[in-house]
Amino acid sequence: MSGTAEGCARVAAVGDVHLDADVVGRYRPALEHLGEKADLLLLAGDLTRHGTPEEAACVAREFGGLPVPVVAILGNHDYHSDQQEAVSAVLQDAGLTVLECSGTVLTCNGVRVGIAGTKGFGGGFAGACSSEFGEPEMKAFSRHGRELAARFGSALAALDCDVRIALTHYAPVPETLLGEPLEIYPFLGSYHLAQAIDAAPGTALAVHGHAHAGSERGTTPGGVPVRNVAHPVIKQAYNVYQLSVSELLTPA
Ligand SMILES: [Fe+2]
Ligand SMILES: [Fe+2]
Numbered sequence: 338m339s340g341t342a343e344g345c346a347r348v349a350a351v352g353d354v355h356l357d358a359d360v361v362g363r364y365r366p367a368l369e370h371l372g373e374k375a376d377l378l379l380l381a382g383d384l385t386r387h388g389t390p391e392e393a394a395c396v397a398r399e400f401g402g403l404p405v406p407v408v409a410i411l412g413n414h415d416y417h418s419d420q421q422e423a424v425s426a427v428l429q430d431a432g433l434t435v436l437e438c439s440g441t442v443l444t445c446n447g448v449r450v451g452i453a454g455t456k457g458f459g460g461g462f463a464g465a466c467s468s469e470f471g472e473p474e475m476k477a478f479s480r481h482g483r484e485l486a487a488r489f490g491s492a493l494a495a496l497d498c499d500v501r502i503a504l505t506h507y508a509p510v511p512e513t514l515l516g517e518p519l520e521i522y523p524f525l526g527s528y529h530l531a532q533a534i535d536a537a538p539g540t541a542l543a544v545h546g547h548a549h550a551g552s553e554r555g556t557t558p559g560g561v562p563v564r565n566v567a568h569p570v571i572k573q574a575y576n577v578y579q580l581s582v583s584e585l586l587t588p589a
Contacts, residue, residue: 344582346445347374348502351575352381352546353567354399355414360386361395367574372404375577376445380433381546381566382412382456382506385424393424397431406443407433410454412506412547436504438488440496448582451498453537455489457507457530457545458482461523482507482527490533493540499582503534503543503561512555513565514548525551535559541580 349371354364371378380400385392393415400407415424425435434441436454443450460467460482467479493503508514508526517525525548534543535557543557546567553570555563566576 344447346448346450346500346580347376348379348450348542348578348580349375349377349405349575350379350381350544350564350566350578351568351571352506352544353383353412353549353569354380354396355383355386356395356399357386357392358395361399364399364574368400368403371575375405375575377405377443377450378403378407378575379452379502379504379544379566380407380409381504381544382410383414383546384409384412384428385415388415388417388420388424390420390423390427393427397427397433400433401431408441408443408452408454408504409433409435410437410504410506411435411456413456416456438485438492440492442496442498448500448580449498450500450502450580451496452502452504453489453493453496454504455485455492457489457505457509458485458527459507459524460527460529462511462526462528465522466528467523483529486527486529486533489530490536493533493537500580501537501540502580503530503537503540505530505543505545506547508545508548508551508563508565509534509543510555510557510563513545513551513553513563515552516550517548531557531559534561542578
């Protein structure tokens with residue numbers, strides 16, 4: 338693995354690539370040599386523009402057959418056509434692992450890297466969040482975010498691994514939304530996700546997308562580094578983060 342130190346895993350990540358027939362091919366040149374720079378690639382949702390199987394086929398072309406494993410979650414755009422199961426199937430047929438309130442473990446340079454993922458949902462953050470009160474629609478909105486985070490947290494905690502990575506589309510903290518209008522924060526993330534991340538022991542990194550105008554770096558209240566890897570934020574095909582068994586190192 339290109340001289341990578343034993344006990345260190347290199348995690349590439351990008352979200353919000355929003356592929357369709359007009360965009361396919363944009364990322365591929367940068368991905369061809371991914372194996373020299375990273376041990377796995379995380380895709381943080383919004384892989385398509387409108388969530389059609391045809392657009393998913395573009396994602397499969399772009400991210401299929403890479404020299405490293407690819408672990409993906411879907412984003413809200415990937416649900417837009419109510420064909421999220423078909424979208425997932427196309428991606429899985431291309432060899433991608435697609436998570437939703439589930440997890441997987443990969444061994445990289447002797448490190449068992451556990452990844453749990455969910456699209457997640459909105460609801461907001463401390464002092465400015467929705468609650469399960471009032472109209473049934475508001476209760477349903479708030480409950481959906483809480484229940485997804487709870488199921489995701491169970492998947493994260495259950496991973497048998499050396500380091501845990503939390504992969505979500507919606508943001509777990511407000512810090513990585515900095516740059517977005519304050520008024521839309523409740524539609525960009527939920528504190529329930531951060532609570533789930535902090536409740537799982539040994540989570541080394543939380544990766545999300547969705548907030549195109551946000552900021553890259555944040556931290557959960559429990560001290561887990563959070564990285565917004567939305568393509569418009571990182572402005573390159575992927576970022577690479579190095580993880581050791583016990584700590585998050587620096588971006589490569
Ligand atoms: Fe997006
Ligand atoms: Fe999104």
